Amino acid sequence: MIRAVLKDKLPEYMVPSFYVEMESLPLSANGKVDRKKLPKVDISEINIYVAPENETEEELCHLFEEILKLPKIGTEDDFFMNGGHSLRATNLINKIEYKFGVRLILKDVFENPTVKKIAGILNDNVEKLKPIEKAEVRPSYPMSDHEKRMFIAHEMDDTKIAY
Known part of the structure; x- marks a missing residue:
């Protein structure tokens, strides 16, 4: 009930x-608020784990786990519902670019917050980044x-x- 009301008034993230x-x-x-005294919640009890189906999804799951500092992320787990925010999303974008050679924008992560959806973007994206060539040494x-x-x-x- 609370979630439904908030979804009407706030962005999903x-x-x-x-x-x-x-x-x-x-x-x-x-x-x-003393955050140290708040009760600990095990997020893994909330999510139903869906295993990765291919290598891309598996790599993305590892990146999600690393960035969110969680032990096990499935392909349907939402980045923002598991503790992600804009700074972590930026970190994810950088790691995806390094790992897959594909540049995403922040909007891509906000609109596609699961491993499965991001893997779909990566598979559809044919424009791979080319490394910058080293310039010749000149005076x-x-x-x-x-x-x-x-x-x-x-x-x-x-x-x-x-100047």
Whole structure:
């Protein structure tokens, strides 16, 4: 009931994964919630484990487990319902790019928060990243357009302190 009401008012990733009924919240000396005294909840009891079906899903499960610091993640487990947030999602994107050579954006993880859905994106994505080739060693290199603009702005400034 609570979850259904919150889903109507909040984005999916902001809806709590689970609830624990308590008479009162433990407070610290300064009146804030004392997180150390909150009851521990075993998230593995909430999720039904679905095993990976292929190598991509298996690798993604390992990445989810590493980032979320959980022992076992299945292909249907939601990244955000298992403790993920935007910073961890960014970490996941970086690890996926390193491992699979495919660049995702944050929106991809928010819209496809399970291993199965992300694996589908990776399998559909044919655009693999090519590593940047090492430049030849030379005594000097041409300026980029950005560097040229900064140099011109510096030359136009009479104080010569902007660059």
